[in-house]
Amino acid sequence: MLTRRNTLMGxxxxxxxxxxxxASMPELTFEQLYDTIGVLGMTLSGRxxxxxxxxxxxxxxxxxxxxxxxNFFVLTKVPMALCPFCSxxxxxxxxxxxxxxxxxxxxxxxxTTIEVEGTLEHGSWTDPETGFVSLLRLASSRFRMS
Amino acid sequence: MKYGLLAILAVMAVxxxxxxxxxxxxxxATILSGAKFDFKIELPKIIAQKDIKVTINGEDAEKILGGxxxxxxxxxxxxxxxxxxxxxxxxxxxxxxxxxRAGDFSKTVKWSVFGTPAQKQAKNIIFxxxxxxxxxxxxxxxxxxxxxxxxxxxxxxxxxxxxxMAFIGTASxxxxxxxxxxxxxxxxxxxxxxVNALGVYASRAKNTLEHPKxxxxxxxxxxxTKMSIGVVSGSELQDATPAAVVGxxxxxxxxxxxxxxxxxxxxxxxxxxxxxxxLPKTTAGSKRKDDIDYVTKFREAGxxxxxxxxxxxxxxxxxxxxxxxxxxxxxxxxxxxxxxxLKKGTVGKFPNQPGTVEMMQAALNVLSRNxxxxxxxxxxxxxxxxxxxxxxxxxxxxxxxxxxxxxxxxAFAKTHPDTLxxxxxxxxxxxxxxxxxxxxxxxxxxxxxxxxxxEAGFPNYADSDGDGYPDRVDVSRRLxxxxxxxxxxxxxxxxxxxxxFVPAVQNEKKQYVANEAYKNVPGAVLRIGNLPKDAxxxxxxVDDVILQAQGPGSERFRGYLENTDVFRVMAExxxxxxxxxxxxxxx
Numbered sequence: 001m002l003t004r005r006n007t008l009m010g011x012x013x014x015x016x017x018x019x020x021x022x023a024s025m026p027e028l029t030f031e032q033l034y035d036t037i038g039v040l041g042m043t044l045s046g047r048x049x050x051x052x053x054x055x056x057x058x059x060x061x062x063x064x065x066x067x068x069x070x071n072f073f074v075l076t077k078v079p080m081a082l083c084p085f086c087s088x089x090x091x092x093x094x095x096x097x098x099x100x101x102x103x104x105x106x107x108x109x110x111x112t113t114i115e116v117e118g119t120l121e122h123g124s125w126t127d128p129e130t131g132f133v134s135l136l137r138l139a140s141s142r143f144r145m146s
Numbered sequence: 147m148k149y150g151l152l153a154i155l156a157v158m159a160v161x162x163x164x165x166x167x168x169x170x171x172x173x174x175a176t177i178l179s180g181a182k183f184d185f186k187i188e189l190p191k192i193i194a195q196k197d198i199k200v201t202i203n204g205e206d207a208e209k210i211l212g213g214x215x216x217x218x219x220x221x222x223x224x225x226x227x228x229x230x231x232x233x234x235x236x237x238x239x240x241x242x243x244x245x246x247r248a249g250d251f252s253k254t255v256k257w258s259v260f261g262t263p264a265q266k267q268a269k270n271i272i273f274x275x276x277x278x279x280x281x282x283x284x285x286x287x288x289x290x291x292x293x294x295x296x297x298x299x300x301x302x303x304x305x306x307x308x309x310x311m312a313f314i315g316t317a318s319x320x321x322x323x324x325x326x327x328x329x330x331x332x333x334x335x336x337x338x339x340x341v342n343a344l345g346v347y348a349s350r351a352k353n354t355l356e357h358p359k360x361x362x363x364x365x366x367x368x369x370x371t372k373m374s375i376g377v378v379s380g381s382e383l384q385d386a387t388p389a390a391v392v393g394x395x396x397x398x399x400x401x402x403x404x405x406x407x408x409x410x411x412x413x414x415x416x417x418x419x420x421x422x423x424x425l426p427k428t429t430a431g432s433k434r435k436d437d438i439d440y441v442t443k444f445r446e447a448g449x450x451x452x453x454x455x456x457x458x459x460x461x462x463x464x465x466x467x468x469x470x471x472x473x474x475x476x477x478x479x480x481x482x483x484x485x486x487x488l489k490k491g492t493v494g495k496f497p498n499q500p501g502t503v504e505m506m507q508a509a510l511n512v513l514s515r516n517x518x519x520x521x522x523x524x525x526x527x528x529x530x531x532x533x534x535x536x537x538x539x540x541x542x543x544x545x546x547x548x549x550x551x552x553x554x555x556x557a558f559a560k561t562h563p564d565t566l567x568x569x570x571x572x573x574x575x576x577x578x579x580x581x582x583x584x585x586x587x588x589x590x591x592x593x594x595x596x597x598x599x600x601e602a603g604f605p606n607y608a609d610s611d612g613d614g615y616p617d618r619v620d621v622s623r624r625l626x627x628x629x630x631x632x633x634x635x636x637x638x639x640x641x642x643x644x645x646x647f648v649p650a651v652q653n654e655k656k657q658y659v660a661n662e663a664y665k666n667v668p669g670a671v672l673r674i675g676n677l678p679k680d681a682x683x684x685x686x687x688v689d690d691v692i693l694q695a696q697g698p699g700s701e702r703f704r705g706y707l708e709n710t711d712v713f714r715v716m717a718e719x720x721x722x723x724x725x726x727x728x729x730x731x732x733x
Contacts, residue, residue, distance in 0.1 A: 034430070037495050039421045039453040039473050040441060042430040064652040079651045079661070091382070091401075094422065094431050094476050107654045111662045124428050126435065133427055133435050 025117065027057045030077040030095055033136060042094065048122055048136070056120045058097060058138065059146055062108055072100045072127065073107070075116060075138070098127075098134035099141045108145065115146040169244060170347040170358040171337060172319065173255040176710060178262070178336060178717045179239050180724020181366055184358035185211055185231040188350055189248050192219060193227050198248040200229065207244070210236060222352045230358075237724060260714060262723035268698040269519035269564040271716055272555045273333070276548045277326055277387055278530030278541075279571030281692065282578050286538070286625055287545035289579075290607050291614050304553035305569050308694035312703040314712065315690060316573050319348065322688050326530065327398040329572035329709055330390035335360035336713030344386065344404075345394035354396040355403060363713060364391045364411050366722050367521050373720075374468065374520040375413040376509040380479040380502055380544075381527035382420030383408065387572065391523050402434050409443060414468055415512050415522070416444075417458070417505040419475035431476050444471045454498035462508035470512050474499045481528040481646070483543040483619065490645055502526060503550045510558050519564075521720070524551055533575040534683040536635065537647035538627035539619040541577075546615055559697055566700060566719050568712070570693035573686045576630040583639050584623045592639040592669035596626050629684040633675040636664035650675075650682055658682050 028051060034042045063074040074080075075097045099116050108114060118138025126133050168188040171177060185207075187200065195217040200207040208214055211234035221228045236242065239261035246253045276283070284303065288294075292301030316324045316332075320340040328339040337360040340348035346357035364375050379388040384401035393407040401423050408416065424440040425432035445451060448467040452458040458472050475492070479499050484491035486501070493499070500508075506524050513520035526548030532540035552569050559565040581602030587595040597603060606623045607616035619641045626639075635649035650658035657679035664670055677685065693712065695703045699719035703712075717723065 037431070039476060039496065040429075041425055041432070044430060064656060079648070079663070091433070091477055111651055111653075111659070126427075131435060133432075135430050 025055055025057050026051055027059075028120065029058070030060065030097075033095055033097075037094070044122055044136075048120065051120050052122055054120060055117060056138070057115060057117050059113055059115050060097070061112070062114055062143070063092075063096075064107065071104060072098055072132075075099050075114075079111060096134075097136045097138060098132070099138045099143070102140040102142060105143065113146040114143045116141050116143040118142070167246070167248075167251055167253050168349065169246060169253055169255045170349060171255075171257060171360075172347065175255075175257045175337060176714060177236060177257055177259045178366070178714070178723060179259050180235050180237060180370075181336070181717075181722075182233045182235050182359070182361040182369075183337070184347075184360075185213075185234040186347075186349055186358040187229040187246055187248075188221070189227045189229075189251060191227070191249075192225055193248045193251075195219075195227075195229070198227075198229060198246070200247075201245045202242055204245075207231075210242070212237075221350065226350075232359075235724070239723070260717075260723070262718045262721050264721060266519070266721045267719045268566040270514075270562060271521050271566045271568065271720065272558070273521070273523045273716070274526070274548070274552055274555060274567070274569045275330065275333075275387055275523065276526040276529050276545065276569070276571050277381075278533050278573060278575050278686070279526070279545070279548070279691070280533075280574040280577055280687065280689070282575075282627065283529055283533075283541060283545040284692075286542040286579055286627060287549060289605060289625060290542050290616050290619075291546045291549070291609070293607065293609075294604055303549045304556055305549055305694055307556075308552075308567065308569055308696045308700075310695040310700035310703040312693045313690040313706045314570060314693045315706065315708050317688070323686060324573050324688075325386065325398075325686060326572050327386040327390065330387045331360070331362075332709040333570075333572070333712050334362045334364070334390050336710050336717065338708070338710055340396075342398055343396050344390045344398055345392075345407075346396055348396055351396070354400055355394070357394075357396045359394045362390070362392055362411075363521060363716060363722070364413065366717070367720070368411050370722055370724070371720070372516075372518040374415070374513045374516040374518070375411065376415035376513050376520060376522035377408075377413045377417070378415070378502065378505045378509050378523065379418040379525035379527050380481075380505075381418060381525065381531065382423070382478055383416060383418040383473075384420050384423050385478070385527065387525045387527065388418060388523070402436070405438070405440050409440065409447075412444075412447060412469075414516075414520075415470045415509045416449075417470070417472035417474075417500075417509060419473070419477055419479040421453075421473035422476040424473060433476075441471075441473070444469075455500035455504055456498065458500050458504065458508050462511045465512060468512055468515060470508065472500070472505065472508070478527065478531060481532055481540045481544050482547040482615075483540045484646070486615070487543075487618075488643060490643075502547055503554055506551050506554050510554070514558070514562065519720075521716075524555075526551065529571075530575070532646060533577060533629075534685075535647045536629055536632060536649050536684055537642055538577070538625070539641040540646055542625070542627075543615060543619065550614065556696070564698060566695065566697040566716070568693065568695045568700075568703075568716075570712070571691040572709075574689040574691055576684065576687040576689075577627060578630065579625055579627050581626045582623050583626045586622060590669070592637075592671065595639065597623075598626075602626070630687075631677050632673060632684050633658045633677055633679070633681050634660040635673055635675070636660050636667065636670040637673050638664055638667040638670045640667070640669075649684075652682070656680065 060075040118141030213231040422433035449471040480491040633650040
């Protein structure tokens, strides 16, 4: 089990490596995720299919997770006012990306923009622990304040 | 909104499943003769079936209820037994005493079963539900839309001319407070229930779909009559209010599951948002966790499907099956201020959403072709959805739109006088109008620009094109609207012209803090909330709702009524009591 100090050291090294790798890594924006958005479904963009399997960067907001230290969280385009896991009245926007972390990281303020680096995946996937269904994911990810 | 945690805590406070024993329907339930309900007895420990005696008015319960008991020795694996009769019904009107004796335990509850007249008093019912509609919404909509000169309103809202009126109590089986689930459920079933529940009593069952059911008016209409049914809402169709017309669950968040209830009843007209729950999980944009494709299922059942305002008008004209499914947004549809004027929210992605009035016109067009009549529920959903985040301009403009739907109903009733129109809220909000905010008042601080008493004067909204909506909401002397309850937020004293207001966001401790996005709006001040820190937005008020009505049977709405009494009036007006077992109305 990581001590707090180890975790902090690990985080700082991640931040250094993340920023050094940024220059060459393609960036994907929320606007680029879908070619068409319709009432009866959306179609993934050519850019998503092209970048699938590659390491990409995305900027967004971290939605409040199920647990303070979960191995995945939801990245949203704008800060989520409500936690859809907690409040039955709220619901996720349609353009979300689920981020699976390579190592556990602690939730940051949803008021703050973060930059995530991870391997882009697409296709329907049900999280075995929570049953959460996602269509777009960043695997083996790490994030930093942006 | 934040009832979820409270409800969970309430359940957790009782160790295991053993509780004081309960009988559903509960004491003092009023039940329509012939209407179905699940009868459930929950005992506080394991008791053998042979030791349980249940009588109703001294007679065998199974005989009175028309079903056989299922005995569960250990409900949900716990050390407590239950007895259930699914789809029970009582044919004859009258007072009933249910007596349960099980070992050392005994419990007595009383029910009142009411009959209805044999003949329908009205052919159609249009039930208009302004979600969260409070007195301030009505006053604000009237001032914004019509104006006020020297103390007299310069015009009247459509709802101002509905002659019958009653105060409606909205309290829950578990609380004096309520949400849109159990309040609409009370209107639709005639039974009270707990916050968060639709069409069920909140029992100790762990599975949210296995609580004792209460039959809804749409189910009764479907089972007993040849009338048509319509559901229209600007929210997701699976949201609490529209779902309560057909649905049964302890937790309103079971949106994917509630689709099965819609498909079971198959309302002839179904118009609103929430397409994401109609799509199989493999379709991008779906919110289902299974492969059911409800768009295809409804198509196969004869429905014409429309996804834009143009398609809706065309489908309503041309459908020859009399079945119309209109889905216009994957989630909640955009509010009137964004849709018609500001083009914000998600209007860029979904530019062709119809409004409530257009949806209602399409619904009336299709439903009125049935000579047997119809039950139509129309919801003004975003009055509530914009009052929660304290976005008063959006809430008031949506109230004006809702009032235009009321006018549409009144126009229909002119040519179809055998139509009962009911206009009501489901619960209220803690909102009030206290004067104006006048940018021309001196000083830097926005609070000094709040005019009260004589200093309020009159706002300067204008409606130059006469469409009933103010030309703009960001006028220099505008309504000062405030909530009496709130999380921490930045008060800007101005309309939110970019996007709907998001007053608070959650922090790493799962507490709601003021949304920093508004910190630098000129004049913004931090207001420290008076709600618990887990409250994301303003909450519902416990205050009574005002119901108004016109048409046959509307004279029964007067004084104070429970929300469950509204169901009774509708059941009486439509003569929904069971066939030969109908007796003269008792009121």
